Amino acid sequence: MKLFYSAIKNLVVSTNDDGYLIVNKIKTEACMKQQLENMTYVNDKLEDFKRELFGKIIVSIQPVEKSPLDTGDYIVAVAKAAKLMNVPAIRIQGVDNVRIVSSEVDIPIIGIVKRDLDDSPVRITPFIEDVIELKKAGAAVIAFDATDRIRPISRESICHEIHKAGCFAMADCAAYEDGIWAAKNNVEFIGTTLSGYTTPITPLEPDFELIKSFKKAGLYTIAEGRFNTPELTQKAILSGADCVTVGSALTRFEVVLEWFNNAISK
Numbered sequence: 476m477k478l479f480y481s482a483i484k485n486l487v488v489s490t491n492d493d494g495y496l497i498v499n500k501i502k503t504e505a506c507m508k509q510q511l512e513n514m515t516y517v518n519d520k521l522e523d524f525k526r527e528l529f530g531k532i533i534v535s536i537q538p539v540e541k542s543p544l545d546t547g548d549y550i551v552a553v554a555k556a557a558k559l560m561n562v563p564a565i566r567i568q569g570v571d572n573v574r575i576v577s578s579e580v581d582i583p584i585i586g587i588v589k590r591d592l593d594d595s596p597v598r599i600t601p602f603i604e605d606v607i608e609l610k611k612a613g614a615a616v617i618a619f620d621a622t623d624r625i626r627p628i629s630r631e632s633i634c635h636e637i638h639k640a641g642c643f644a645m646a647d648c649a650a651y652e653d654g655i656w657a658a659k660n661n662v663e664f665i666g667t668t669l670s671g672y673t674t675p676i677t678p679l680e681p682d683f684e685l686i687k688s689f690k691k692a693g694l695y696t697i698a699e700g701r702f703n704t705p706e707l708t709q710k711a712i713l714s715g716a717d718c719v720t721v722g723s724a725l726t727r728f729e730v731v732l733e734w735f736n737n738a739i740s741k
């Protein structure tokens with residue numbers, strides 16, 4: 476990721492693969508022009524993508540595990556339907572699923588890998604290898620757990636690796652501080668994904684206060700987590716979200732069926 480490039484007189488300041496600053500003398504004017512073009516290209520791509528997402532629904536396609544619907548065919552079919560409905564991006568779990576969807580559907584993928592670790596509560600994209608494999612599989616954005624909890628690899632390293640791979644990063648946050656940390660680390664997209672999932676009890680409602688505080692801090696905010704009705708997604712946008720990710724309500728058949736069953740058995 477060449478986002479950090481900047482030209483100062485006849486010097487180019489960049490970061491190497493390990494995140495260290497390197498200062499190079501510009502040999503020719505053409506070289507300087509190329510560096511600036513690279514920087515502009517990445518920034519333009521980001522701004523275009525942010526505009527495409529703005530005010531829209533991202534669809535998270537993560538079927539219930541071990542369900543008959545937990546198949547590549549189902550995920551691809553939903554991705555194709557999403558594309559036909561002009562959905563600007565989809566969120567996919569698992570390297571194989573990202574690979575099959577990216578080979579069959581032309582739609583930006585926010586990729587994640589979920590793992591259940593013995594020694595850490597962090598589940599979403601905990602390892603460097605996950606980042607590398609998601610990139611290879613075709614993810615445009617890689618989301619990761621951005622909470623400050625015990626974890627195998629630091630969130631700084633994960634974030635650095637995502638940018639090094641040439642992908643945009645999305646921080647799955649549980650609290651305001653996570654979003655601020657992410658913004659300081661040049662994370663492009665800030666999500667409310669983990670709010671309510673780092674505490675013993677998950678509230679029924681989504682976290683509208685977190686959306687408001689992210690927006691107030693000037694962060695590009697993706698509302699995610701329990702936006703189960705059109706009314707809640709509308710309230711997310713009115714609270715300042717740039718876009719909203721919906722998963723269960725659109726793609727988890729068994730979960731939705733249970734909502735209906737619970738309603739009539741009361």
Ligand SMILES: CC(=O)N[C@H](C=O)[C@@H](O)[C@H](O)[C@H](O)COP(=O)(O)O
Binds near residue numbers: 587668669702720
């Ligand atoms: C907490 C966690 O692990 N969330 C996951 C993140 O990828 C998914 O299980 C959710 O389905 C997704 O965030 C969309 O949310 P909802 O299904 O509530 O619309």
